[in-house]
Amino acid sequence: MKFFSGWRRGRQEENYQTNCLFMFLYHRALYLFIALATVEAEESSDRHRIKPRSPDNGGSIPPARQWPELIRIHDPGSRDDGWAREDLDHTNWEIMKLPTHWEQAGLPEYDGVVWFRRTIEVPALMASGEATLELGAIDDMDVTWINGKRVGGHEEPGDHFTPRSYKLGPGALKPGRNNITIRVFDHGHGGGIAQTHGKLQLSGSGQNVPLAGPWRYKVGASLQLLLTPGKSLSNPSTEKPFGGEFYLGANDVVAMAGSTNIVKQFEFGFLETLLTLDSPERAYFRDLAWQADTVYLQQRPRNFGSHLDLLRRIGASIIIANFGQVEALDGATHLPQFLTAYGELLDQFEKCTRRIVLVSPHRFEKPGGHLLPDLSQRNGDIAAYSEGIRQLAKQRGYLYVDLSQVDSSGWTSSSSLLNAEGQWLWAQNVASQLTGKAPKARTKHFDLLRQHIRRKNLLWRQHWRPTNWSFLYGNRQQVPSSRDHRPGQPRWFPEEVRAIIPLIEQAEESIWKMRTQSQ
Numbered sequence: 001m002k003f004f005s006g007w008r009r010g011r012q013e014e015n016y017q018t019n020c021l022f023m024f025l026y027h028r029a030l031y032l033f034i035a036l037a038t039v040e041a042e043e044s045s046d047r048h049r050i051k052p053r054s055p056d057n058g059g060s061i062p063p064a065r066q067w068p069e070l071i072r073i074h075d076p077g078s079r080d081d082g083w084a085r086e087d088l089d090h091t092n093w094e095i096m097k098l099p100t101h102w103e104q105a106g107l108p109e110y111d112g113v114v115w116f117r118r119t120i121e122v123p124a125l126m127a128s129g130e131a132t133l134e135l136g137a138i139d140d141m142d143v144t145w146i147n148g149k150r151v152g153g154h155e156e157p158g159d160h161f162t163p164r165s166y167k168l169g170p171g172a173l174k175p176g177r178n179n180i181t182i183r184v185f186d187h188g189h190g191g192g193i194a195q196t197h198g199k200l201q202l203s204g205s206g207q208n209v210p211l212a213g214p215w216r217y218k219v220g221a222s223l224q225l226l227l228t229p230g231k232s233l234s235n236p237s238t239e240k241p242f243g244g245e246f247y248l249g250a251n252d253v254v255a256m257a258g259s260t261n262i263v264k265q266f267e268f269g270f271l272e273t274l275l276t277l278d279s280p281e282r283a284y285f286r287d288l289a290w291q292a293d294t295v296y297l298q299q300r301p302r303n304f305g306s307h308l309d310l311l312r313r314i315g316a317s318i319i320i321a322n323f324g325q326v327e328a329l330d331g332a333t334h335l336p337q338f339l340t341a342y343g344e345l346l347d348q349f350e351k352c353t354r355r356i357v358l359v360s361p362h363r364f365e366k367p368g369g370h371l372l373p374d375l376s377q378r379n380g381d382i383a384a385y386s387e388g389i390r391q392l393a394k395q396r397g398y399l400y401v402d403l404s405q406v407d408s409s410g411w412t413s414s415s416s417l418l419n420a421e422g423q424w425l426w427a428q429n430v431a432s433q434l435t436g437k438a439p440k441a442r443t444k445h446f447d448l449l450r451q452h453i454r455r456k457n458l459l460w461r462q463h464w465r466p467t468n469w470s471f472l473y474g475n476r477q478q479v480p481s482s483r484d485h486r487p488g489q490p491r492w493f494p495e496e497v498r499a500i501i502p503l504i505e506q507a508e509e510s511i512w513k514m515r516t517q518s519q
Contacts, residue, residue, distance in 0.1 A: 050463075050501050051313045067141065067226075068155050071185060075113045075221035083115045083218065084181040086148035090117045093216035099136055099195030102186075102217075109297055111191060113220030116182045123207055124175040131173055131204025135164035135211070136195030138184055145181040146172055157187070157302075158478070163198025173204075180211070187223055188302035227306070241354045241397035246434040248279040253315050255286050257307065257349075258322035258359075261418050261426070262289035266461075268420065269453040270427035271320075273446060276453070278435050282512050285453075286314045287460060295323045295341040301469040307345070310464065311352040318355045320430075321346075324385045325361040325416075329375075332384040339388050346396065358393040359430060360386035362403040365412055375416060401433045449514050456507035463500040472497060 077083030096105045102114060133151065135144065139160040143153035152166030180202075184192060193200070195212075202209040248254070254275070256262050265271055266287035276283070288310050290298060298307060311319070323345075327338050349356060361382050364375035386404035393400035406429050411422030418426055428439040440446070470476040472493050482493055 050504065051315075067157075067185065067187070070226045071113060071183075071221065074225050075183075077113070077115050077183065077218070077220045081145070081148075081150075083117075083220075084145040084148055084150075084183070086179055088117075090216045090218070093117065093218045095214050096217045098193045098212060098215050099200055100192060101139065101190040101194045102192035103190055105192075107191075107219070110219070110222070111186050111188055112222035112224070112226065113183060113185050114192070115218045115220055116184065116193060116215045117217075118180050118211065118215045120178055120180065120202065120209055120211070122173045122175060122178045122202070122209065123205075126202075126204040126207045126209070127173040127175045127178075129170055129205045131168040131202060133164075133166045133168060133180070134199040134201050134203070135166075135182065135193060136198035136200045137161050137163050138182075138193050139186055139191050139196075140188075141185045142193075143183045145179075147174070147179055148181075155185075158476075161197055165198070168204070183220070188300075224306075241356070242399050243397075244399075246357065246399055248275065248281050248283040248318070250281045250283075252281070252283040252317045253286060254283060254318045254320060255288050255311055255314065255316040256320050256322075257293075258289045259293045259326060260289075260291045261325065261423075262322050263287070263291055264418065265423055265427065266457050267454065268423045268427075269450045269457055270424050271430055272453050272457075273450040274427055274431035274440055275434070276449070276511065276515055277440065277446070278431065278437065282515075284508060285457075286316065286464075287457065288314075288464075290465075292326075293323075294327055295338060295345050296327070302474045304469065304473070306348070308348045308351055311349065317353050318357070319349050319353060320357045320359060321349070322359040322361075324382075324389055328361055328381040328385040329378060330381075332381050335384055335388050338385065339392055342389070342392060346392075350396075354397070356396070356398045357401060357434065358389050358398050359401040360389050360404045362406065362411065362418075362426065363408045364416065365408055365410075368413070399434070401430050403429055449511065452507065452511045452514060456504060456511060459500055459504045459507060463497055463504065466497060 072078050082088070094106065096102065096116070098116070102110065107114065133144070133146070135142070137160060138154070140157060141153075141155050141159065142164060143155065144151055144164070144166060146168065149172070151168060151172060152164065154162060154164065182193065186192065193215075200211045202211060254272075256266055256271075266285075266289065272285045275285075288307060290300070292299070300306075323342060324338070327334070330338070346356065363379050363382055366374055366376045383404050386402060390400050390402065392398075403426070408422070408425075411418050411425055413419040424442070431437075432439045466472055471479070471482040476482055477491070482491065
């Protein structure tokens with residue numbers, strides 16, 4: 001048994017050394033590939049370049065050390081810690097019952113700063129000695145004051161499961177009325193004093209003061225405000241709209257925004273193939289659609305960034321937006337809210353470009369089985385939302401594609417999402433209305449070009465939205481598996497994602513070469 005045990009141990013050590021050597025050679029080759037690809041890209045200055053995310057934080061999301069400074073600059077309550085003052089009158093603030101995530105208590109879909117205050121009665125015995133303030137887990141960061149004096153805080157990402165426990169020395173409390181102020185900052189997903197771990201109480205000298213219950217709260221700076229660029233970047237684009245005619249100029253970058261149908265359209269590549277074959281100029285197509293996106297909410301992973309962040313990184317000069325399919329299910333009575341929210345989203349788009357195309361929702365068809373809802377009964381709402389989108393496009397000088405009058409029979413398999421044939425017919429109708437030309441037929445060359453486009457689009461998807469995002473730029477960047485084991489070396493994961501960019505550009509070279517061969 002000792003022989004076999006020693007043999008296994010020897011094999012394990014040999015495998016470990018082999019794996020280490022493999023990883024060393026792999027990463028050396030990766031860095032060399034990136035360097036060569038970068039040199040090649042710099043030599044082709046006329047070619048469109050995708051700007052890689054910075055390896056430290058993923059783009060425009062600030063490093064952790066910058067959050068306190070951004071809050072100090074933009075948050076009204078943090079100016080001289082004004083909302084933490086002991087004498088501040090907070091009786092006109094809203095009330096929230098804690099512990100809870102604030103999304104469930106009056107602040108749905110909010111990310112940013114929220115201030116909480118509560119006045120409590122402290123027994124004289126507790127005030128005379130040391131005490132402990134326990135607040136449970138706070139999502140994500142906090143700074144805490146008692147009677148206007150800071151007593152603790154966690155201002156680093158990744159502490160949203162860490163129970164807060166702050167030691168209070170003699171004199172921190174006083175007999176009678178005391179004020180507790182907590183500034184909470186959440187930069188994604190659920191936020192607030194949720195107490196998922198730990199307790200919510202003040203204790204000392206054998207006495208406890210429970211802190212669960214009603215607290216006063218006031219909203220501070222939103223995450224969007226904290227991330228707002230300087231004035232030079234926040235102004236609308238000076239680029240003129242289409243002027244009534246769609247065209248692709250040299251090196252245009254077309255961004256496609258929308259929900260699940262646009263996600264699948266980008267995967268199929270039908271519209272991109274049609275527009276590529278029609279245009280005499282070389283253009284680039286990028287997907288920024290996400291399943292379940294609406295004009296009201298575009299949920300993204302922590303530190304992912306906004307639509308505007310990505311539009312600027314890819315240098316978008318044309319945006320094709322397709323919203324309203326899901327929102328129309330709210331009914332025509334919600335059309336004003338829809339148009340307001342759509343307008344706000346388009347305001348963000350216009351900071352990058354004003355060459356925008358709005359595509360209407362398509363008609364629902366009757367389902368094939370009795371177990372599925374008959375959404376065709378909502379086609380009146382589809383028509384109402386489409387008309388609202390048409391007017392919105394007219395007001396802003398955009399192009400408009402109307403699919404609400406097109407017979408969509410056979411487009412879907414489940415009365416809602418487009419099937420493969422539906423994606424093809426959808427793309428045919430959009431391309432035909434944009435170019436003013438009769439729909440193209442699918443030929444052998446068309447399908448071959450589309451295969452190359454689909455491969456490129458898969459690479460783009462792997463680059464801009466990898467599935468294990470938390471290890472890349474999210475809240476798990478510091479774990480060993482997310483970092484290079486050698487001191488002083490760059491994080492290997494961002495380098496791998498960055499290495500996809502030259503592969504995308506190589507794929508685009510083959511697409512354009514095949515496109516020119518068709519002439």
